[in-house]
Amino acid sequence: xNTCLMLHGVGPLPxxxxxxxxxxxxxxxxFTMLLPLVKKHSARLTFDDGNESDFTLAFPALRAxxxxxxxxxxxxxxxxxxxxxxxxxxxxxxxxxxxxxxGAAHLNWTKHSDAEITRDVSASIERLSDIIGARVTSLAIxxxxxxxxxxxxxxxxxxxxxxxxxxxxxxxxxxxxxxxCVMADFTPADIEALLTCPPAPHISAIRWLKIWRRAGNxxxxxx
Numbered sequence: 001x002n003t004c005l006m007l008h009g010v011g012p013l014p015x016x017x018x019x020x021x022x023x024x025x026x027x028x029x030x031f032t033m034l035l036p037l038v039k040k041h042s043a044r045l046t047f048d049d050g051n052e053s054d055f056t057l058a059f060p061a062l063r064a065x066x067x068x069x070x071x072x073x074x075x076x077x078x079x080x081x082x083x084x085x086x087x088x089x090x091x092x093x094x095x096x097x098x099x100x101x102x103g104a105a106h107l108n109w110t111k112h113s114d115a116e117i118t119r120d121v122s123a124s125i126e127r128l129s130d131i132i133g134a135r136v137t138s139l140a141i142x143x144x145x146x147x148x149x150x151x152x153x154x155x156x157x158x159x160x161x162x163x164x165x166x167x168x169x170x171x172x173x174x175x176x177x178x179x180x181c182v183m184a185d186f187t188p189a190d191i192e193a194l195l196t197c198p199p200a201p202h203i204s205a206i207r208w209l210k211i212w213r214r215a216g217n218x219x220x221x222x223x
Contacts, residue, residue: 003169003195004044006140006179007031009051010058014082023184028057033188035065041195045069046163046179048102048140050077055088063095072102072140072163075124078131086131093132100138100163101125108143109150117153125157139163151176169197 009017009025017025026034038045045062047054050073062069071092077083084092093099101124103109109117121139128136137160141150144165154162163177170178180194 002042002044002172003197004046004163004177004179005034005038005194006163006165006181007045007047007058008049009047010053011056014051014053016082024181026182026184026186030182030184030186031058031061034182034191035061035067037188037191037195039065039067043195046140047071049106050074050084050089050102052082052084052088055084055092059092059095059097062097068096068098070098070100070138070140070163072100072138073124073128074102074104074106075127076104076106078127089128089131090133093134098138099128099132099136100140101128101136102140103142106142108145109141109153110145110147114149114153117150118157121154121157121159137161141165 007024007026008021010031011028013022013025037043045067047058047069050071054071058069071084071089073084073089078089079085089099101121104120104124104127107116107120109120112120125136137158139154139159139161140163146164151162160175161177162175163179165181166176166178167180168178182191182194
C-alpha cells in the first residue's frame, strides 16, 4: 500500500486559472519540499489537466530528484497558452514520465451519454498516443465524477488503470487508484500526514461509489 498524490499546477498562478481553481495550485517552494517526502515514503505523483508548469517546473525538478510521475492531459488544450505543447508531452514521455488522458474537453462524464464519453476519451487517447508514439492506457477521471455506467464505458475502452479522486492509500495493483489532492496551503506536516496514514483495505470500485454517495461526495476533490 502507498499513497498517490494529485497535483494540478506548480509555481506562479497563471492568468487562465480561475479563483475556484487557485487552492489546487501549489508554489514551487511547496513542490520542492514535497519531493523528498515522496521519495522517503515511496509515494506516487500525478498531475491533472496538462498545464505548462508540468513541463517548465515539475518535469526538471522530478528529473533532478530521480523521480517519475504520471501526467494526465486534456487533449483539447494541447498547444494553448499556458498548457503543454506536443513537444513538451513528447519530451516528458521520452524522459520517463507516464502520459495518460484526462479526456479531451474536461467533461463531467456522469452528465453525458455512453457515446459522448466514448468519443471524448477515444479522441484524447488517439491524439496523445500519436504524440508519444505509444498507446495511452491510463486515465484520470475529470472532477473525480463517476458512476457505474461511466466505469463500464471506461472498462469497455480497455484502459489499464483509472485514477480517481477517492482519498486514501491504495494498492499498486488495482484497476482504480485512489489519490489525495495536494492543496496550496498544505504544510510539510500536512503532506507527511497524507503519506503516513494507515493503509485502507481493498475496496471494489462499486463499493467505493456506494461509500461516496452515502458520504455526500465528501471523498472527492476537484480534479
